[in-house]
Amino acid sequence: MKVLAFAEQRENKFKKSSLEAVQAARRLADSLGGTVVALVAGSGVEVIAAELGPYGANQVIAVDQPDLARYSSTACAKVIATVAEQQGAEIVVLSASQMGKDVAPRVAEKLKAGLAADCVALTMEDQVLVATRPVFAGKALLDVSITTPVKVYTLRPNVFTATPGSGVAAVEKISVALGAEDFGSVVIDAKVATGRPDVTEADMIVSGGRGMKGPEHFALVEQLADVLGAAVGASRAVVDAGWRPHSEQVGQTGKTVSPMLYIACGISGAVQHLAGMSSSRFIVAINKDKDAPIFQMADYGIVGDVFEVLPELTAQLKQALGR
Amino acid sequence: MKVAVCINHVPDTETKVKVGPDGLAIDKTGVNFMLSPYDEFAVEEGLRIREKFRGEVVAISLGPESHKETLRKALAMGADRAVLLKDEGVRDSCGVAAGLADELKSLAPDVILFGKQSIDYDDGQVGTLVAEMLGLPSVSVVVKMDIQDGKVVCDREIEGGHETVETKLPAVFTAQKGLNDPRYPSLKGIMAAKTKPIEEKAALPAAVRVAAIRMRKPAAKNPGRIIGTDKSAVAELVRLLHEEAKVI
Numbered sequence: 214m215k216v217l218a219f220a221e222q223r224e225n226k227f228k229k230s231s232l233e234a235v236q237a238a239r240r241l242a243d244s245l246g247g248t249v250v251a252l253v254a255g256s257g258v259e260v261i262a263a264e265l266g267p268y269g270a271n272q273v274i275a276v277d278q279p280d281l282a283r284y285s286s287t288a289c290a291k292v293i294a295t296v297a298e299q300q301g302a303e304i305v306v307l308s309a310s311q312m313g314k315d316v317a318p319r320v321a322e323k324l325k326a327g328l329a330a331d332c333v334a335l336t337m338e339d340q341v342l343v344a345t346r347p348v349f350a351g352k353a354l355l356d357v358s359i360t361t362p363v364k365v366y367t368l369r370p371n372v373f374t375a376t377p378g379s380g381v382a383a384v385e386k387i388s389v390a391l392g393a394e395d396f397g398s399v400v401i402d403a404k405v406a407t408g409r410p411d412v413t414e415a416d417m418i419v420s421g422g423r424g425m426k427g428p429e430h431f432a433l434v435e436q437l438a439d440v441l442g443a444a445v446g447a448s449r450a451v452v453d454a455g456w457r458p459h460s461e462q463v464g465q466t467g468k469t470v471s472p473m474l475y476i477a478c479g480i481s482g483a484v485q486h487l488a489g490m491s492s493s494r495f496i497v498a499i500n501k502d503k504d505a506p507i508f509q510m511a512d513y514g515i516v517g518d519v520f521e522v523l524p525e526l527t528a529q530l531k532q533a534l535g536r
Numbered sequence: 537m538k539v540a541v542c543i544n545h546v547p548d549t550e551t552k553v554k555v556g557p558d559g560l561a562i563d564k565t566g567v568n569f570m571l572s573p574y575d576e577f578a579v580e581e582g583l584r585i586r587e588k589f590r591g592e593v594v595a596i597s598l599g600p601e602s603h604k605e606t607l608r609k610a611l612a613m614g615a616d617r618a619v620l621l622k623d624e625g626v627r628d629s630c631g632v633a634a635g636l637a638d639e640l641k642s643l644a645p646d647v648i649l650f651g652k653q654s655i656d657y658d659d660g661q662v663g664t665l666v667a668e669m670l671g672l673p674s675v676s677v678v679v680k681m682d683i684q685d686g687k688v689v690c691d692r693e694i695e696g697g698h699e700t701v702e703t704k705l706p707a708v709f710t711a712q713k714g715l716n717d718p719r720y721p722s723l724k725g726i727m728a729a730k731t732k733p734i735e736e737k738a739a740l741p742a743a744v745r746v747a748a749i750r751m752r753k754p755a756a757k758n759p760g761r762i763i764g765t766d767k768s769a770v771a772e773l774v775r776l777l778h779e780e781a782k783v784i
Contacts, residue, residue: 228695284699286664287673311694315676318629318664327630327745330659343749348657352553353562355657356749357628397673398703401689405697414695417783441784452713459714460693465549465655466573466713474783485549491754495781497773503762511760513776515769525767529774534784 214247217302219293220265220273221312222255223405229414230308232268232375234368237335238306239269244337250274250300251382254292256282259386266382268375273382274300276389280396284312288395290319295389297324297363304342309367310413317367327359333372333471333492350465350488370414371471372492412444412463417474420446420463420490424479424500424519428456433523434478440530446470446490448480464489479519482507499523537591539582540645541615542636542663543575544654545599545606553753560748561626571606574651576613577711580718581681582649583614589683592616594643598635598739600624611729612721618732619643621739629657631742633665638740640670645706652677652710660710667708674708675701679715 218238220231238249251270253262255277262273276292293316297305305320307313309331321328329344333354336343341358344366348355359365412418419441421434431445438445447457449464463470465485475493480486482498482505490496491510498511499522508514515522530536547553547562548570556563571579582593595610597603598621607618621635640648648667653660660676667674679698680691686705691698693712721729763769763776777784 286676290668311677311692314660315664315674318633318661319668321630321661322665322668327628328661328665329746330629330661338749346658347754348751349547349551349553349562350655350658351754352551353555353751354754355751357746358749359746361745398675398701398707400699401702403694403697403699405694409696411696459712462713469658474777474781483550484552491757495777495783496757496760497777498760508760508762510757512757512781513773514760514762515764515766515773516762517764517766517769521767522770525770526773529770530784533774533778 214245215300215302216242216247216249216304216306217297217300218249218251218270219305219307220251220253221308221310222253222258222261225255225257225261227261227264228308228310229375230310230370233370233373234306234308235265235268235270236375237368237373241304241306241335248272250302252276252293252296254281254289259384262384263382266380267377269378269380270382273384275384275386277386278388280391284400285396285398286315286319287397288391289316290323291391291395292389293320294323303363305363305365307367309369313367317365321365324363324365325361326363326365327361328365329357329359330367331369332366333369335366347469347492350469350485351491352488369471409438410444412446412461412468412470415444415472417441417443418446418470418472419443419476419478420448420480421451421478422448422480423450425451431457433519437476437523437527437530440527440534440536448486477507477511478523480507481505482510537585537589537647538645539585539591539593539647539649540596540640540643541578541582541593541610541649542596543579543606543610543651544572544597544656545569545603546572546654546656549655555751555753559750561751569602569605571609572651572654574653574655574711574713576718577713577715578649578651579610579613579615580716581711582647584716585647585683594619594645596621596636596639598623598632604734607734608729609721611732612725613719614725616732618734620734620736622736623739626748627742628744628746629659629661630665630745633662633669634742635739636662637666637669640666647705648708650708650710652712663708663710672707673703675703676710677712678709679712681709681715
């Protein structure tokens with residue numbers, strides 16, 4: 214039995230979520246009695262392929278060719294499906310990153326496979342592989358099983374572990390023939406902000422809501438975020454008011470996040486916001502309204518004025534962390 | 537230009553989800569339904585494309601009779617006509633996509649729009665599945681879209697930034713918040729929607745690829761601790777984060 218893990222890379226660097234996918238594939242292979250084949254696709258990627266060994270790949274296939282320098286969902290899907298078929302993989306695992314979610318449906322359809330998207334757990338129950346998916350932005354969990362012979366799973370970033378071990382993988386470079394018809398849509402440019410991490414990938418998030426009273430006061434949120442190396446998040450109210458970009462919105466109509474630490478500043482905790490961040494490992498709430506629903510969810514709460522508490526917290530953390 | 541917008545009828549964001557008696561889906565008692573928010577951006581983009589290039593906007597939804605409510609909303613916003621692909625059963629995302637793809641094949645639109653995900657099951661996969669089933673290119677999570685001479689240049693959201701994607705029509709696009717500001721239906725639009733046609737037909741049956749085993753509520757979080765009422769609590773918070781939570 215083979216499990217194929219697609220390891221996404223950007224600029225010839227593996228994303229952490231790709232390593233999580235490889236390690237999750239390893240655990241599946243261990244419980245089902247199989248091997249892990251990892252796949253990396255791109256141009257000039259052969260040199261990084263061996264990095265997947267320590268995360269549990271037995272073998273890494275590098276599809277390294279110039280026409281894959283720019284991402285195309287159709288071409289990428291063809292590469293993954295071709296390798297899955299060549300290897301006779303019964304399970305294909307990808308990260309539910311923006312690339313993974315873009316390519317997985319095409320891979321599933323090519324393999325006539327069922328697809329469980331954005332899984333937060335994969336467990337064996339009476340010989341059946343059960344995937345757990347948050348639905349309604351995490352207000353409920355749905356356990357599903359895929360009934361087709363080939364099964365495709367995408368895994369929510371930041372939920373599965375990626376701890377390197379001592380494994381070593383054999384690397385094999387192959388090519389997959391692609392024609393103009395495989396490049397129906399192609400990325401022609403990418404702009405990724407350097408600096409703060411994205412809310413979906415961050416280990417820590419500092420989020421601000423209406424209680425920040427105006428866009429100019431988000432400097433307080435940003436300062437705390439920067440001391441922690443955290444992402445900046447926002448509630449729907451402040452995004453709708455135009456104070457913050459929608460890419461920072463956490464909640465049912467924004468991002469669903471699962472960091473180690475979520476600090477909610479001046480956020481009361483509307484149902485749709487709580488849904489998006491309730492799977493955070495530790496939650497801190499700072500709000501002056503003691504009845505705010507966010508305190509029901511918070512591990513640690515300070516009922517106080519964000520304008521006093523935030524600068525103090527930033528100062529003390531700066532000292533504690535030596536930054 | 538013929539534009540198809542595929543939309544879904546979902547519980548509103550304020551819904552407190554309860555698991556229904558079958559243990560597989562939510563209890564719909566007392567739940568308000570609405571046009572899925574991301575689908576609203578898709579409808580708006582469709583209307584803007586029609587305003588620029590002329591043609592028609594067809595709203596399509598797959599589901600039970602109640603989806604007509606959401607189709608009426610799209611008609612009130614300005615869609616020309618609507619198609620309800622009737623289905624009372626439960627489908628996985630491949631099943632929904634198969635039903636929609638079957639209808640879209642005969643409709644043959646130039647532009648097919650979806651919301652980037654439906655806020656009930658949060659799969660975010662149906663639009664791209666439809667594209668694959670129809671052999672069309674696609675761009676997902678689109679925040680900017682510019683059509684010129686059959687060529688389309690889009691910005692799509694990625695982690696920490698955007699990428700610019702070029703494609704050709706016909707193609708499938710899934711809309712992310714930020715693509716546009718959806719209009720509110722005008723009173724005139726609401727009145728007009730009452731007489732616009734909603735064609736009903738049975739959705740193409742589809743095989744199940746993903747079966748639900750159970751729906752459940754996430755484990756409740758232990759109620760938290762209030763550790764203070766002003767900035768003097770900060771030292772204790774930092775200690776707890778370091779020693780108890782061990783996150784710093």
